[in-house]
Amino acid sequence: VHRLPGCQVACKQWHDLPAEETQSRGTFENPPDLSFSTYKLVRMREMETDGKLKWLFFPEQCRHCIEPPCLETADDETAIYKDDKTGAVIFTASTKSLDAQEIIESCPYNIPRKAADGTLAKCDMCNDRVTNGLLPACVQTCPTGTMNFGDRDQMVSLAGQRLAQVQKKHGKAQLVDAEDVNVIYLVSEAPADYHQFVMASAGSHGVSRQMALRKMVRPFARAFRQLA
Amino acid sequence: MAARRGQKDAANNIGLFPEFAWCWPVNRRIIYNRASVDAKGIPWDRKDWVVYFKGEEKDGKYVSRKWMGDVPDGGWYPMQNPDGSWRDDTKYPFIMRKHGHAQIFGPGRADGPFPEHYEPLECPVEKNYLNPQMVNPTAAVYSTEADAHATCDPRFPYVGTTYRVSEHWQTGLMTRTQSWLMELQPQMFVELSEELARLKGIRNGERVNVKSARGQGGVQRHCHQTVQALHDRRPDGSPGGHSLALWLAMAVNRQGGQRQPAHAVGRRSQHPDSGNQGIHGQRG
Numbered sequence: 001v002h003r004l005p006g007c008q009v010a011c012k013q014w015h016d017l018p019a020e021e022t023q024s025r026g027t028f029e030n031p032p033d034l035s036f037s038t039y040k041l042v043r044m045r046e047m048e049t050d051g052k053l054k055w056l057f058f059p060e061q062c063r064h065c066i067e068p069p070c071l072e073t074a075d076d077e078t079a080i081y082k083d084d085k086t087g088a089v090i091f092t093a094s095t096k097s098l099d100a101q102e103i104i105e106s107c108p109y110n111i112p113r114k115a116a117d118g119t120l121a122k123c124d125m126c127n128d129r130v131t132n133g134l135l136p137a138c139v140q141t142c143p144t145g146t147m148n149f150g151d152r153d154q155m156v157s158l159a160g161q162r163l164a165q166v167q168k169k170h171g172k173a174q175l176v177d178a179e180d181v182n183v184i185y186l187v188s189e190a191p192a193d194y195h196q197f198v199m200a201s202a203g204s205h206g207v208s209r210q211m212a213l214r215k216m217v218r219p220f221a222r223a224f225r226q227l228a
Numbered sequence: 229m230a231a232r233r234g235q236k237d238a239a240n241n242i243g244l245f246p247e248f249a250w251c252w253p254v255n256r257r258i259i260y261n262r263a264s265v266d267a268k269g270i271p272w273d274r275k276d277w278v279v280y281f282k283g284e285e286k287d288g289k290y291v292s293r294k295w296m297g298d299v300p301d302g303g304w305y306p307m308q309n310p311d312g313s314w315r316d317d318t319k320y321p322f323i324m325r326k327h328g329h330a331q332i333f334g335p336g337r338a339d340g341p342f343p344e345h346y347e348p349l350e351c352p353v354e355k356n357y358l359n360p361q362m363v364n365p366t367a368a369v370y371s372t373e374a375d376a377h378a379t380c381d382p383r384f385p386y387v388g389t390t391y392r393v394s395e396h397w398q399t400g401l402m403t404r405t406q407s408w409l410m411e412l413q414p415q416m417f418v419e420l421s422e423e424l425a426r427l428k429g430i431r432n433g434e435r436v437n438v439k440s441a442r443g444q445g446g447v448q449r450h451c452h453q454t455v456q457a458l459h460d461r462r463p464d465g466s467p468g469g470h471s472l473a474l475w476l477a478m479a480v481n482r483q484g485g486q487r488q489p490a491h492a493v494g495r496r497s498q499h500p501d502s503g504n505q506g507i508h509g510q511r512g
Binding site: 004005008009012013018019021022023024025026027028031 | 394407409410
Protein backbone atom coordinates (compact mmCIF):
# COMPACT_ATOMS: atom_id res chain seq x y z
CA VAL A 1 0.00 0.00 0.00
CA HIS A 2 1.47 3.32 -1.01
CA ARG A 3 1.26 5.61 1.97
CA LEU A 4 4.85 5.82 3.08
CA PRO A 5 5.36 9.32 4.44
CA GLY A 6 8.65 9.95 2.67
CA CYS A 7 8.63 13.61 3.68
CA GLN A 8 8.54 12.58 7.32
CA VAL A 9 11.55 10.31 6.90
CA ALA A 10 13.45 12.82 4.74
CA CYS A 11 12.99 15.37 7.52
CA LYS A 12 14.45 13.01 10.10
CA GLN A 13 17.30 12.14 7.78
CA TRP A 14 18.31 15.73 7.02
CA HIS A 15 18.10 16.81 10.66
CA ASP A 16 19.59 13.53 11.83
CA LEU A 17 16.77 13.03 14.30
CA PRO A 18 16.46 9.73 16.13
CA ALA A 19 13.54 7.37 15.56
CA GLU A 20 11.06 6.95 18.34
CA GLU A 21 10.01 3.62 19.77
CA THR A 22 6.55 3.21 18.39
CA GLN A 23 3.72 0.70 18.59
CA SER A 24 1.20 -0.35 16.01
CA ARG A 25 -1.90 1.51 17.14
CA GLY A 26 -4.63 0.46 14.75
CA THR A 27 -3.63 3.18 12.29
CA PHE A 28 -0.84 3.67 9.80
CA GLU A 29 0.04 6.97 11.41
CA ASN A 30 3.24 6.80 13.40
CA PRO A 31 4.78 8.16 15.61
CA PRO A 32 1.62 9.23 17.43
CA ASP A 33 2.48 12.92 17.67
CA LEU A 34 5.05 15.56 16.83
CA SER A 35 7.90 15.57 19.31
CA PHE A 36 11.28 17.09 20.02
CA SER A 37 12.68 14.63 17.48
CA THR A 38 9.76 14.60 15.02
CA TYR A 39 9.23 17.90 13.22
CA LYS A 40 6.94 16.60 10.55
CA LEU A 41 4.18 14.04 10.82
CA VAL A 42 1.74 12.81 8.22
CA ARG A 43 -1.69 12.56 9.81
CA MET A 44 -3.94 9.97 8.20
CA ARG A 45 -7.67 9.98 8.72
CA GLU A 46 -10.30 7.70 7.31
CA MET A 47 -13.55 9.44 6.58
CA GLU A 48 -16.78 8.09 5.15
CA THR A 49 -19.06 10.41 3.23
CA ASP A 50 -21.99 9.30 1.09
CA GLY A 51 -20.88 5.69 1.44
CA LYS A 52 -17.46 6.48 0.04
CA LEU A 53 -14.29 6.03 2.01
CA LYS A 54 -11.82 8.86 1.84
CA TRP A 55 -8.34 8.84 3.18
CA LEU A 56 -7.27 12.28 4.31
CA PHE A 57 -3.57 13.00 4.59
CA PHE A 58 -2.18 15.98 6.38
CA PRO A 59 1.58 16.52 6.60
CA GLU A 60 1.68 18.48 9.83
CA GLN A 61 4.51 20.93 10.42
CA CYS A 62 5.28 24.49 11.49
CA ARG A 63 3.51 27.05 9.27
CA HIS A 64 6.25 29.70 9.62
CA CYS A 65 3.70 32.41 10.39
CA ILE A 66 4.20 35.82 8.91
CA GLU A 67 3.73 37.29 12.39
CA PRO A 68 4.74 34.36 14.57
CA PRO A 69 3.02 34.37 17.97
CA CYS A 70 5.82 32.18 19.38
CA LEU A 71 8.39 34.80 18.43
CA GLU A 72 6.32 37.57 19.97
CA THR A 73 5.72 35.55 23.10
CA ALA A 74 9.37 34.64 23.52
CA ASP A 75 10.56 38.19 22.91
CA ASP A 76 14.11 36.88 22.79
CA GLU A 77 15.88 36.90 19.43
CA THR A 78 18.56 34.55 20.63
CA ALA A 79 15.91 31.87 21.23
CA ILE A 80 13.32 32.43 18.48
CA TYR A 81 14.00 34.56 15.43
CA LYS A 82 12.79 34.97 11.92
CA ASP A 83 15.13 34.80 8.94
CA ASP A 84 13.89 37.81 6.99
CA LYS A 85 15.29 36.48 3.72
CA THR A 86 13.48 33.15 3.77
CA GLY A 87 10.70 33.78 6.27
CA ALA A 88 11.77 30.76 8.31
CA VAL A 89 10.97 30.94 12.01
CA ILE A 90 13.91 29.40 13.83
CA PHE A 91 14.14 27.96 17.34
CA THR A 92 17.66 27.89 18.81
CA ALA A 93 19.12 25.99 21.74
CA SER A 94 18.45 29.09 23.83
CA THR A 95 14.75 28.17 23.85
CA LYS A 96 15.79 26.23 26.91
CA SER A 97 15.62 29.46 28.90
CA LEU A 98 12.06 30.25 27.77
CA ASP A 99 8.83 29.27 29.43
CA ALA A 100 8.17 26.27 27.19
CA GLN A 101 4.52 25.93 28.09
CA GLU A 102 3.87 29.56 27.27
CA ILE A 103 5.50 29.21 23.84
CA ILE A 104 3.63 26.01 23.04
CA GLU A 105 0.32 27.56 24.03
CA SER A 106 1.02 30.64 21.94
CA CYS A 107 1.13 28.54 18.78
CA PRO A 108 -2.24 28.47 16.99
CA TYR A 109 -1.23 25.17 15.40
CA ASN A 110 0.15 23.35 18.45
CA ILE A 111 3.55 22.77 16.85
CA PRO A 112 6.51 23.34 19.23
CA ARG A 113 7.60 20.38 21.32
CA LYS A 114 9.77 20.26 24.38
CA ALA A 115 12.76 18.08 25.25
CA ALA A 116 13.22 16.75 28.75
CA ASP A 117 15.49 19.70 29.54
CA GLY A 118 12.96 22.25 28.31
CA THR A 119 14.57 23.03 24.95
CA LEU A 120 12.01 23.55 22.20
CA ALA A 121 12.16 22.26 18.65
CA LYS A 122 10.12 22.32 15.47
CA CYS A 123 10.47 22.48 11.68
CA ASP A 124 13.16 24.98 10.63
CA MET A 125 12.04 25.08 6.97
CA CYS A 126 15.43 23.45 6.26
CA ASN A 127 16.77 26.97 6.38
CA ASP A 128 20.33 25.67 5.97
CA ARG A 129 19.36 23.93 2.76
CA VAL A 130 17.28 26.83 1.49
CA THR A 131 20.01 29.42 2.02
CA ASN A 132 22.30 27.14 0.02
CA GLY A 133 19.93 26.91 -2.91
CA LEU A 134 18.36 23.55 -2.08
CA LEU A 135 14.72 22.68 -1.54
CA PRO A 136 13.57 21.66 1.94
CA ALA A 137 14.16 17.92 2.41
CA CYS A 138 10.43 17.10 2.52
CA VAL A 139 9.71 19.01 -0.69
CA GLN A 140 12.72 17.52 -2.41
CA THR A 141 11.63 13.96 -1.66
CA CYS A 142 7.93 14.35 -2.43
CA PRO A 143 7.24 12.10 -5.45
CA THR A 144 3.73 13.37 -6.13
CA GLY A 145 4.29 17.12 -6.43
CA THR A 146 2.04 17.69 -3.43
CA MET A 147 4.54 20.04 -1.83
CA ASN A 148 5.96 23.03 -3.62
CA PHE A 149 8.45 25.57 -2.40
CA GLY A 150 9.48 28.97 -3.73
CA ASP A 151 8.99 32.71 -3.45
CA ARG A 152 5.77 33.65 -1.71
CA ASP A 153 4.16 35.40 -4.71
CA GLN A 154 4.76 32.37 -6.91
CA MET A 155 3.49 29.95 -4.32
CA VAL A 156 0.38 32.00 -3.58
CA SER A 157 -0.41 32.16 -7.26
CA LEU A 158 0.24 28.42 -7.69
CA ALA A 159 -2.01 27.69 -4.71
CA GLY A 160 -4.74 29.87 -6.20
CA GLN A 161 -4.56 28.07 -9.54
CA ARG A 162 -4.65 24.67 -7.93
CA LEU A 163 -7.53 25.67 -5.69
CA ALA A 164 -9.59 26.69 -8.70
CA GLN A 165 -8.95 23.24 -10.22
CA VAL A 166 -9.74 21.33 -7.05
CA GLN A 167 -12.88 23.35 -6.34
CA LYS A 168 -14.46 22.05 -9.53
CA LYS A 169 -14.56 18.61 -7.95
CA HIS A 170 -14.55 19.50 -4.26
CA GLY A 171 -16.77 22.49 -3.54
CA LYS A 172 -15.54 22.79 0.03
CA ALA A 173 -11.87 23.09 -0.94
CA GLN A 174 -9.96 26.01 0.55
CA LEU A 175 -6.51 27.36 1.29
CA VAL A 176 -5.92 27.36 5.03
CA ASP A 177 -4.95 30.67 6.65
CA ALA A 178 -3.14 31.69 3.46
CA GLU A 179 -2.83 35.34 4.51
CA ASP A 180 -1.11 34.57 7.79
CA VAL A 181 1.31 31.75 7.09
CA ASN A 182 4.14 30.72 4.80
CA VAL A 183 3.13 27.06 4.72
CA ILE A 184 -0.19 27.05 2.91
CA TYR A 185 -2.31 23.92 2.90
CA LEU A 186 -4.98 23.20 0.33
CA VAL A 187 -7.72 21.07 1.85
CA SER A 188 -10.63 19.53 -0.01
CA GLU A 189 -12.64 18.68 3.08
CA ALA A 190 -13.32 20.60 6.27
CA PRO A 191 -9.96 21.32 7.97
CA ALA A 192 -11.06 19.69 11.21
CA ASP A 193 -11.66 16.40 9.38
CA TYR A 194 -7.90 16.18 8.75
CA HIS A 195 -6.69 17.08 12.18
CA GLN A 196 -7.60 19.28 15.09
CA PHE A 197 -4.96 21.93 14.42
CA VAL A 198 -5.09 22.34 10.66
CA MET A 199 -6.64 25.78 10.92
CA ALA A 200 -5.88 28.41 13.52
CA SER A 201 -8.72 28.99 15.93
CA ALA A 202 -10.57 32.25 15.27
CA GLY A 203 -8.75 35.35 16.42
CA SER A 204 -5.54 33.59 17.32
CA HIS A 205 -3.70 35.18 14.43
CA GLY A 206 -2.30 38.62 14.13
CA VAL A 207 -1.18 40.59 17.13
CA SER A 208 -3.56 40.01 19.99
CA ARG A 209 -4.34 42.67 22.56
CA GLN A 210 -2.19 40.87 25.03
CA MET A 211 0.70 40.82 22.60
CA ALA A 212 0.22 44.47 21.69
CA LEU A 213 0.46 45.31 25.35
CA ARG A 214 3.55 43.22 25.69
CA LYS A 215 5.08 45.04 22.74
CA MET A 216 4.39 48.36 24.41
CA VAL A 217 5.98 47.40 27.69
CA ARG A 218 8.86 45.54 26.06
CA PRO A 219 11.49 48.27 26.44
CA PHE A 220 10.66 48.54 30.11
CA ALA A 221 10.66 44.81 30.57
CA ARG A 222 14.09 44.64 29.01
CA ALA A 223 15.37 47.39 31.20
CA PHE A 224 13.97 45.57 34.20
CA ARG A 225 15.69 42.34 33.21
CA GLN A 226 18.98 44.13 32.74
CA LEU A 227 18.64 45.76 36.14
CA ALA A 228 17.88 42.43 37.71
CA MET B 229 32.40 3.35 -20.22
CA ALA B 230 29.43 3.48 -17.85
CA ALA B 231 30.52 6.96 -16.78
CA ARG B 232 29.98 8.32 -20.29
CA ARG B 233 27.44 11.09 -20.39
CA GLY B 234 27.44 11.99 -24.09
CA GLN B 235 24.26 13.90 -24.94
CA LYS B 236 24.44 13.28 -28.69
CA ASP B 237 21.52 11.38 -30.14
CA ALA B 238 21.64 8.80 -32.90
CA ALA B 239 21.94 10.06 -36.48
CA ASN B 240 18.18 10.41 -36.99
CA ASN B 241 17.24 11.65 -33.48
CA ILE B 242 15.08 8.79 -32.26
CA GLY B 243 16.21 9.07 -28.64
CA LEU B 244 18.81 6.28 -28.59
CA PHE B 245 21.64 8.43 -27.20
CA PRO B 246 24.32 5.85 -28.08
CA GLU B 247 27.04 7.78 -26.27
CA PHE B 248 25.20 7.93 -22.97
CA ALA B 249 26.59 5.13 -20.78
CA TRP B 250 26.84 1.75 -22.45
CA CYS B 251 24.61 -1.16 -23.33
CA TRP B 252 25.52 -4.79 -23.12
CA PRO B 253 26.57 -6.19 -25.55
CA VAL B 254 28.72 -4.07 -27.88
CA ASN B 255 26.66 -0.96 -27.05
CA ARG B 256 23.72 -2.23 -29.10
CA ARG B 257 20.63 -0.38 -27.93
CA ILE B 258 17.86 -2.42 -29.50
CA ILE B 259 17.95 -6.19 -29.70
CA TYR B 260 17.07 -7.87 -33.02
CA ASN B 261 17.15 -4.45 -34.66
CA ARG B 262 17.59 -5.89 -38.15
CA ALA B 263 13.92 -6.88 -37.93
CA SER B 264 13.15 -3.19 -38.40
CA VAL B 265 14.28 -3.31 -42.06
CA ASP B 266 12.80 -5.14 -45.00
CA ALA B 267 14.60 -7.93 -46.85
CA LYS B 268 16.68 -5.40 -48.77
CA GLY B 269 17.85 -3.56 -45.67
CA ILE B 270 15.54 -0.57 -46.04
CA PRO B 271 13.74 0.47 -42.82
CA TRP B 272 10.01 -0.28 -42.59
CA ASP B 273 9.75 3.13 -40.98
CA ARG B 274 11.68 5.48 -43.25
CA LYS B 275 11.34 8.38 -40.80
CA ASP B 276 12.18 6.93 -37.38
CA TRP B 277 14.56 4.22 -38.49
CA VAL B 278 16.83 2.33 -36.12
CA VAL B 279 19.25 0.70 -38.59
CA TYR B 280 19.64 1.27 -42.32
CA PHE B 281 21.75 -0.79 -44.74
CA LYS B 282 24.02 1.47 -46.80
CA GLY B 283 26.38 -1.01 -48.47
CA GLU B 284 27.73 -0.49 -51.99
CA GLU B 285 25.74 -1.91 -54.85
CA LYS B 286 27.06 -3.34 -58.13
CA ASP B 287 24.97 -4.93 -60.91
CA GLY B 288 21.98 -5.29 -58.58
CA LYS B 289 23.98 -6.99 -55.79
CA TYR B 290 25.29 -5.67 -52.53
CA VAL B 291 29.11 -5.87 -52.55
CA SER B 292 30.06 -4.28 -49.21
CA ARG B 293 28.53 -4.31 -45.75
CA LYS B 294 27.71 -1.05 -44.05
CA TRP B 295 24.94 -0.43 -41.51
CA MET B 296 23.92 3.03 -40.31
CA GLY B 297 22.35 3.80 -36.93
CA ASP B 298 22.33 1.43 -33.97
CA VAL B 299 24.92 -1.34 -33.78
CA PRO B 300 23.24 -3.99 -35.98
CA ASP B 301 22.30 -7.25 -34.25
CA GLY B 302 24.68 -9.32 -36.37
CA GLY B 303 26.22 -7.24 -39.14
CA TRP B 304 25.37 -9.56 -41.99
CA TYR B 305 24.09 -8.49 -45.39
CA PRO B 306 20.33 -7.99 -45.80
CA MET B 307 18.36 -11.09 -46.80
CA GLN B 308 18.01 -9.92 -50.40
CA ASN B 309 20.06 -7.97 -52.94
CA PRO B 310 18.55 -4.83 -54.50
CA ASP B 311 17.56 -6.94 -57.54
CA GLY B 312 15.46 -9.21 -55.29
CA SER B 313 17.75 -12.24 -55.36
CA TRP B 314 18.19 -14.03 -52.01
CA ARG B 315 21.61 -14.09 -50.44
CA ASP B 316 22.99 -17.22 -48.81
CA ASP B 317 25.64 -15.49 -46.68
CA THR B 318 23.25 -13.94 -44.17
CA LYS B 319 20.93 -14.78 -41.27
CA TYR B 320 17.41 -13.94 -40.21
CA PRO B 321 17.30 -11.10 -37.66
CA PHE B 322 16.12 -13.01 -34.56
CA ILE B 323 19.59 -14.44 -34.22
CA MET B 324 19.09 -16.08 -30.84
CA ARG B 325 15.98 -18.01 -31.90
CA LYS B 326 16.31 -21.43 -33.47
CA HIS B 327 14.98 -20.45 -36.90
CA GLY B 328 15.89 -16.79 -36.73
CA HIS B 329 12.23 -15.77 -36.50
CA ALA B 330 10.19 -14.24 -33.74
CA GLN B 331 7.90 -16.70 -32.01
CA ILE B 332 4.57 -16.30 -30.32
CA PHE B 333 4.38 -19.77 -28.77
CA GLY B 334 6.87 -21.47 -26.51
CA PRO B 335 9.61 -23.55 -28.16
CA GLY B 336 8.52 -26.98 -29.35
CA ARG B 337 4.79 -26.24 -28.91
CA ALA B 338 2.00 -26.15 -31.42
CA ASP B 339 0.49 -23.33 -29.43
CA GLY B 340 0.48 -21.75 -25.97
CA PRO B 341 1.19 -21.57 -23.18
CA PHE B 342 -1.99 -19.65 -22.47
CA PRO B 343 -3.08 -18.02 -19.21
CA GLU B 344 -4.65 -20.48 -16.82
CA HIS B 345 -6.59 -20.24 -13.61
CA TYR B 346 -5.79 -22.41 -10.62
CA GLU B 347 -7.19 -22.16 -7.14
CA PRO B 348 -4.78 -21.38 -4.35
CA LEU B 349 -3.44 -24.38 -2.47
CA GLU B 350 -5.66 -23.29 0.41
CA CYS B 351 -8.97 -21.85 -0.67
CA PRO B 352 -12.66 -21.58 0.11
CA VAL B 353 -13.98 -23.50 -2.93
CA GLU B 354 -14.08 -27.25 -3.42
CA LYS B 355 -13.71 -27.28 -7.14
CA ASN B 356 -11.91 -25.33 -9.80
CA TYR B 357 -14.76 -24.41 -12.13
CA LEU B 358 -12.53 -23.47 -15.04
CA ASN B 359 -10.25 -26.41 -15.15
CA PRO B 360 -10.08 -29.94 -13.71
CA GLN B 361 -6.61 -29.14 -12.35
CA MET B 362 -7.38 -27.69 -8.89
CA VAL B 363 -4.09 -26.06 -8.00
CA ASN B 364 -0.99 -25.07 -9.86
CA PRO B 365 0.73 -28.37 -10.75
CA THR B 366 4.14 -26.71 -10.54
CA ALA B 367 3.68 -25.43 -6.99
CA ALA B 368 6.29 -27.10 -4.86
CA VAL B 369 4.91 -29.35 -2.11
CA TYR B 370 7.46 -31.02 0.12
CA SER B 371 5.10 -33.30 2.06
CA THR B 372 6.28 -31.98 5.38
CA GLU B 373 4.44 -30.47 8.31
CA ALA B 374 4.97 -27.08 6.77
CA ASP B 375 2.78 -28.11 3.84
CA ALA B 376 -0.31 -28.65 6.00
CA HIS B 377 -3.23 -26.83 4.47
CA ALA B 378 -6.96 -26.63 4.94
CA THR B 379 -9.32 -26.16 2.04
CA CYS B 380 -13.01 -25.65 2.77
CA ASP B 381 -12.30 -26.43 6.40
CA PRO B 382 -14.85 -24.96 8.85
CA ARG B 383 -12.10 -24.57 11.44
CA PHE B 384 -10.54 -21.90 9.24
CA PRO B 385 -13.45 -19.96 7.77
CA TYR B 386 -11.72 -16.76 6.68
CA VAL B 387 -9.57 -16.02 3.69
CA GLY B 388 -6.52 -13.92 4.29
CA THR B 389 -3.89 -12.63 1.99
CA THR B 390 -0.58 -11.00 2.59
CA TYR B 391 0.62 -7.80 1.05
CA ARG B 392 3.65 -5.62 1.19
CA VAL B 393 3.90 -2.35 2.99
CA SER B 394 5.87 0.46 1.48
CA GLU B 395 7.68 1.10 4.75
CA HIS B 396 9.62 -2.13 4.43
CA TRP B 397 11.41 -3.81 1.60
CA GLN B 398 10.04 -7.24 0.66
CA THR B 399 9.71 -9.26 3.88
CA GLY B 400 11.43 -6.48 5.77
CA LEU B 401 14.56 -8.50 6.34
CA MET B 402 16.75 -5.70 5.05
CA THR B 403 14.83 -2.73 6.44
CA ARG B 404 13.78 -3.87 9.88
CA THR B 405 17.00 -2.59 11.36
CA GLN B 406 16.50 0.85 9.81
CA SER B 407 15.15 2.75 12.77
CA TRP B 408 13.34 5.48 10.79
CA LEU B 409 11.37 2.81 8.95
CA MET B 410 10.76 0.78 12.09
CA GLU B 411 9.34 3.89 13.67
CA LEU B 412 6.74 4.11 10.90
CA GLN B 413 5.77 0.46 10.81
CA PRO B 414 6.98 -1.21 13.98
CA GLN B 415 4.92 -4.38 14.15
CA MET B 416 2.94 -6.98 12.31
CA PHE B 417 -0.70 -6.21 11.88
CA VAL B 418 -3.78 -7.66 10.27
CA GLU B 419 -6.50 -5.73 8.57
CA LEU B 420 -10.04 -6.98 8.76
CA SER B 421 -13.37 -5.68 7.68
CA GLU B 422 -15.59 -3.89 10.14
CA GLU B 423 -18.14 -6.64 9.60
CA LEU B 424 -15.74 -9.39 10.63
CA ALA B 425 -14.44 -7.28 13.49
CA ARG B 426 -18.00 -6.85 14.78
CA LEU B 427 -18.68 -10.54 14.35
CA LYS B 428 -15.63 -11.48 16.39
CA GLY B 429 -15.98 -8.62 18.86
CA ILE B 430 -12.61 -7.13 18.00
CA ARG B 431 -11.88 -3.45 18.51
CA ASN B 432 -9.43 -1.48 16.41
CA GLY B 433 -5.89 -1.69 17.73
CA GLU B 434 -6.68 -4.74 19.79
CA ARG B 435 -4.44 -7.78 19.83
CA VAL B 436 -5.70 -10.77 17.92
CA ASN B 437 -4.58 -14.31 17.20
CA VAL B 438 -4.39 -15.50 13.61
CA LYS B 439 -4.32 -19.27 13.12
CA SER B 440 -3.86 -21.40 10.05
CA ALA B 441 -3.40 -25.12 9.53
CA ARG B 442 0.31 -24.47 9.91
CA GLY B 443 0.35 -22.63 13.18
CA GLN B 444 -0.60 -19.37 14.72
CA GLY B 445 0.96 -16.05 13.98
CA GLY B 446 1.63 -14.60 17.35
CA VAL B 447 -0.40 -11.72 18.49
CA GLN B 448 -1.32 -9.19 15.93
CA ARG B 449 -3.29 -6.09 15.55
CA HIS B 450 -5.86 -5.06 13.13
CA CYS B 451 -6.79 -1.86 11.56
CA HIS B 452 -10.38 -2.00 10.49
CA GLN B 453 -12.25 0.06 7.95
CA THR B 454 -9.15 0.17 5.79
CA VAL B 455 -9.88 -3.34 4.70
CA GLN B 456 -13.14 -2.16 3.24
CA ALA B 457 -11.01 0.04 1.13
CA LEU B 458 -9.00 -2.99 0.22
CA HIS B 459 -12.10 -4.65 -1.12
CA ASP B 460 -13.86 -2.12 -3.23
CA ARG B 461 -13.71 1.29 -1.70
CA ARG B 462 -10.11 2.26 -1.94
CA PRO B 463 -10.15 6.02 -2.53
CA ASP B 464 -7.85 5.90 -5.54
CA GLY B 465 -9.72 2.99 -7.09
CA SER B 466 -6.69 0.71 -7.13
CA PRO B 467 -6.98 -2.93 -6.11
CA GLY B 468 -5.99 -3.81 -2.60
CA GLY B 469 -2.32 -3.45 -2.02
CA HIS B 470 0.26 -5.69 -3.57
CA SER B 471 -1.53 -8.90 -2.89
CA LEU B 472 0.54 -11.96 -3.34
CA ALA B 473 -0.97 -15.21 -4.50
CA LEU B 474 -0.44 -16.58 -1.03
CA TRP B 475 -3.75 -17.22 0.59
CA LEU B 476 -4.36 -18.78 3.88
CA ALA B 477 -7.48 -20.09 5.39
CA MET B 478 -7.41 -18.57 8.80
CA ALA B 479 -9.22 -18.17 12.04
CA VAL B 480 -9.17 -14.77 13.67
CA ASN B 481 -9.91 -14.64 17.34
CA ARG B 482 -9.82 -11.99 19.92
CA GLN B 483 -6.95 -12.72 22.22
CA GLY B 484 -8.40 -13.01 25.67
CA GLY B 485 -5.21 -13.15 27.69
CA GLN B 486 -5.47 -16.89 28.40
CA ARG B 487 -2.58 -19.13 27.54
CA GLN B 488 -2.57 -20.68 24.13
CA PRO B 489 -3.16 -24.43 23.84
CA ALA B 490 0.01 -26.40 24.25
CA HIS B 491 -0.23 -27.90 20.78
CA ALA B 492 -0.20 -24.53 19.09
CA VAL B 493 2.87 -24.17 17.00
CA GLY B 494 4.60 -21.25 15.41
CA ARG B 495 4.26 -18.91 18.31
CA ARG B 496 6.94 -16.26 18.14
CA SER B 497 9.56 -16.52 20.81
CA GLN B 498 9.52 -12.77 21.09
CA HIS B 499 6.39 -10.88 21.81
CA PRO B 500 5.50 -8.45 19.03
CA ASP B 501 4.59 -5.85 21.60
CA SER B 502 8.06 -5.73 23.03
CA GLY B 503 8.90 -2.67 21.00
CA ASN B 504 11.45 -2.11 18.30
CA GLN B 505 13.37 -5.31 18.69
CA GLY B 506 13.75 -5.60 14.98
CA ILE B 507 12.28 -8.98 14.19
CA HIS B 508 8.66 -8.22 13.47
CA GLY B 509 8.48 -6.55 10.13
CA GLN B 510 5.67 -7.43 7.81
CA ARG B 511 5.61 -10.58 5.85
CA GLY B 512 5.72 -9.61 2.22
